[in-house]
Amino acid sequence: MNGGTTVAAVRLDGVSKVYGRNGSAVRALDGVSVAIPRGSFTAVMGPSGSGKSTFLHCAAGLDRVTAGSAWLGGVEISGLNERRATEVRRERVGFVFQAFNLVPALTVRHNVTLPLRLTGRRIDRRRVEAALERVGLGGKADARPAELSGGQQQRVAIARALITEPDVVFGDEPTGALDTVTARSVLELLRGIVRESGQTVVMVTHDPVAASYADTVLFLADGRLVGEMTEPTAELVADRMTRMGAWA
Numbered sequence: 001m002n003g004g005t006t007v008a009a010v011r012l013d014g015v016s017k018v019y020g021r022n023g024s025a026v027r028a029l030d031g032v033s034v035a036i037p038r039g040s041f042t043a044v045m046g047p048s049g050s051g052k053s054t055f056l057h058c059a060a061g062l063d064r065v066t067a068g069s070a071w072l073g074g075v076e077i078s079g080l081n082e083r084r085a086t087e088v089r090r091e092r093v094g095f096v097f098q099a100f101n102l103v104p105a106l107t108v109r110h111n112v113t114l115p116l117r118l119t120g121r122r123i124d125r126r127r128v129e130a131a132l133e134r135v136g137l138g139g140k141a142d143a144r145p146a147e148l149s150g151g152q153q154q155r156v157a158i159a160r161a162l163i164t165e166p167d168v169v170f171g172d173e174p175t176g177a178l179d180t181v182t183a184r185s186v187l188e189l190l191r192g193i194v195r196e197s198g199q200t201v202v203m204v205t206h207d208p209v210a211a212s213y214a215d216t217v218l219f220l221a222d223g224r225l226v227g228e229m230t231e232p233t234a235e236l237v238a239d240r241m242t243r244m245g246a247w248a
């Protein structure tokens, strides 16, 4: 540590992302700078098309930045070639998607251990059981995704995201396909992970209630970071989104 500064879990420095060229170019991110501390839960909100998914993809090194730099801990992910970026992602990052993205033909156990296989790591049966217990799915290791509810499937996806003990878990609308009650239990789980393990969760959402589970909400509009809210409540987030014209 130098001079009392800590390395952020996720950092964007002046990141811009332009899709396409010339006449059809879209500036999806426009000079975004932010540092997300370790052990925090951050929600990213903004109107449709404001750049939320692009933010997540650039921060996770899934998308190349056009300008600026993206950092995961001390590693500049935006400066790596595709092969190295993939290695760093597999080591340091977990993903949870709206559509769960489980492999239907595989059991819960095999879905969860997939990232370990990809990195060639040893599969410790007890660790897999512990991961399933942690998401409330002890005893479901031999089930297949189709035999589980949506909320249970998302818990499998969370166990899969956590199995490599990543520094950061990125969620793209992780509760978007769940009913309200199930969504809340998944959000409680994500918040618990941050509190207990000190991992960092960054989640894109449209839902002010989901955002209220975060420590900090970042607001994007037209590819720019236009605001930040700490200790959010669903009402305050909804009010802010209304003032941004998000639901006009």
Ligand SMILES: Nc1ncnc2c1ncn2[C@@H]1O[C@H](COP(=O)(O)OP(=O)(O)OP(=O)(O)O)[C@@H](O)[C@H]1O
Binding pocket: 019, 020, 026, 027, 028, 046, 047, 048, 049, 050, 051, 052, 053, 054, 055
């Ligand atoms: N691969 C791409 N090629 C061209 N344009 C893209 C691409 N991906 C995103 N865009 C454009 O970049 C802008 C930001 O898109 P992005 O998906 O990041 O927004 P978003 O806030 O996540 O939207 P939503 O809430 O609707 O999912 C939009 O104008 C979108 O059309």
